[in-house]
Amino acid sequence: MDIEKRRSTAALSESHDGFPVTESRSNTGDTSMKDEGTLGSPSLPVSPIKTTSHKRKTSDDFEKKKKKKKTDKHKHKHKNGTKKENGNDLATVKNSKEKKKRVKKEETPLDSQTIEMKDEEEEKYRWWEENNDNDEIKWHSLKHNGVLFPPEHVPLPSHVKLYYDKKPVDLPIQAEEVACFFGAMLNTEHAQNPAFQNNFFSDFKKIVLEHGGANVEIENFDNCDFSKIFEHYESQKTIKKSLTAAQKREIKSEKDKFEEKYKYCLLNGRRERVGNFRIEPPGLFRGRGSHPKTGRVKKRIYPEDVSLNLSEDAPIPPPPEGHQWKEIKHDNTVAWLATWRENVTNTVKYVLFAADSSLKGRSDFKKFEKARELKNYIHRIRKDYKKNFSSKVMLERQMAVATYLIDVFALRAGGEKAEDEADTVGCCSLRYEHVTLKPPNTVVFDFLGKDSIRYYQEVNVHEKVFKNLRLFKKSPKQPGDDLFDRLTPNILNKHLQNYLPGLSAKVFRTYNASKTMQDQLDLIPNEGTVGEKVVKYNAANREVAILCNHQRTKPKSHDMGVQRISDNIREMFWQKLRLKRMILELDKSLKKTKPYYFEELDDLSVEEEQAIQDRVIAKEREKVTKKFARDNEKLKTEDSPLLPEAMLEEKLQKIDELAAEYKKELKTRKPEIKSVTVTVEKLESQVEKLEQRIRNATLLLQDKEDNSQVALGTSKLNYIDPRLTVMFSKKYDVPIEKLFSKTLREKFAWAIESADENWTF
DNA sequence: GCCCCTACTTAGCAGAGAGGGA
DNA sequence: TCCCTCTCTGCTAAGTAGGGGC
Known part of the structure; x- marks a missing residue:
């Protein structure tokens, strides 16, 4: 990929922290990565890589063990004298075939430094059909292309600065980066939190001093004005947003192409996805709750901080030029590909396999x-x-x-x-x-x-x-x-x-969650539409989430959304009453022959009906006005003549007429029937449609209320045996896509392939 | 028996992206 | 088609568990 192009396209993409991103530093000899000693990291001397074979069990041990097991199984089979296929034996045959294939694959000449993770449309590895009771050995062979480093800080344009006591501050670049961490998140709750502010500010001051100080002495947080920095990043966001769909697609595809090689590894010769292949970018630590360290500066991670884990015979991914890996390990008893230590909480971070990996x-x-x-x-x-x-x-x-x-x-x-x-x-x-x-x-x-x-x-x-x-x-x-x-x-x-x-204690949570789900699903009658069944499945899921206390913050838009749906339901109800009134206009005798059908005619008070009418009219006016403005906006960009104001007036006039009609109706309760082709049957069918819509909206509203503070995802992802969902899908004839998202279907492929409609927890 | 460390699972949040209604 | 809302996904913080050293 053209490096300049990558730079310019990536400059418009954004990192998780909301910072504009230039290029991602790869470990493919990207010379742009210089150790500027940001955040106190000194220029690191080039040292020979420490290589340790930290295996608690070598692959030889593994082979020996495997051989022994095979012999044992063999004996066992003969003793039993049955012809029943043994999973392990099958696996062995399969494995040896696969091994031959694998060897061939790995012998294919690779591009000089990158391991190719070719997707040869090979069959999905059905690991669940093999026996594997060896927990100790995590892999037999492991090859990967290392990790992706976050982009370097892009200096602010010269006119964008931190202000102290209304004076522009010239910061050392390392301190500017930290000021940007804070400035970019000025509108978040974190930035309003005094503990976050204090921790950030004390680290910030230290970093300013460590790198030679600024033109202004920075002492007091309250005198700092980060708003220009904030505005700068906001405008970058706007630019990014305003790109055309094609431009966005182009940027994404370039990014995907660039990241492709980090996304996969070869695990026992098979292509498997890597999870978090990106090294965490520097930023401000966002601790949850009242974490004493929230707001502290999370330092930039360099190759010198990162240890890699791979096979002894695997090519070592080249570190970015001028850098060295901390250590190369060959430990097949662990499932990580790379590791480093984070400075704020002093915890170890790992690059692990993706959720859909066999491991x-x-x-x-x-x-x-x-x-x-x-x-x-x-x-x-x-x-x-x-x-x-x-x-x-x-x-x-x-x-x-x-x-x-x-x-x-x-x-x-x-x-x-x-x-x-x-x-x-x-x-x-x-x-x-x-x-x-x-x-x-x-x-x-x-x-x-x-x-x-x-x-x-x-x-x-x-x-x-x-x-x-x-x-x-x-x-x-x-x-x-x-x-x-x-x-x-x-x-x-x-x-x-x-x-x-x-x-252990945590097994009880899994057990009780899955048991609850099974019990709840058992209560669901196998009837109704797919949509209704999904709602019931979600209700069962919700019981589990409540048991596990999985919460989420109520979305900001929640109250408004609930209000909107409730209003809609009342409006539909009103429309339904109008239709029924029309029916009576056509045939008054129906009130006597079908009294139950017209029971609800008085269920709306005049006041409420008036309020609904006002809302409907206001909405109509808004819709027409907005559309008019939008159309003109478009014509303006095309340099075409604008729509005349009279056109809008005309439309608004019609709405006024409608309003007058409604007003009259409020008194007479007799809606005007405008078409001669209208029949009782046609109106009844419209009533039926409205009733269905009201039912759907009511269900939706209930669901929204019930789910506003409960997070269903966590239990679905971690606690509910996925085979229960598969069972439900098959038994109740609900497409699995309605119950599991794409990632969940990938993660739980083993369950989808192995459970049937009779499966029980 | 305690404490520390490593390794991995579980968790909510925020931004991206999909989908549906006007 | 556009815009808004909702769902999904990625990110990384915060847990659990268990081994090893003292």
């Missing part, structure tokens, strides 16, 4: 199978924890109550949190103040859970749970103290392992 799919499948297994143990677990509500050992009581809460209310485990994180809790970290007891057995839970989402529930609990909670809160305990002072998720999980290896 992720297999682990998802195992997660749901483990949850299904819990079915066979749950009865005993429940019996045991009920017994232990009265145990003499405090730890056992705490364990019993915690297991109860996790089981019944789907609470998370609740690990310990550090001082420099948001104060959120889960089951084991619940404190005195999070639980209020109302005798005889009501408990109010009120705490911030993951992502600082509030969990508020007033519930009735088992009488002994109530008594125990009172005991766990007993003096000298006071606000701030742990409710479960003997318990940690680790202890609890170790206890759960006694029932079933691999059982």
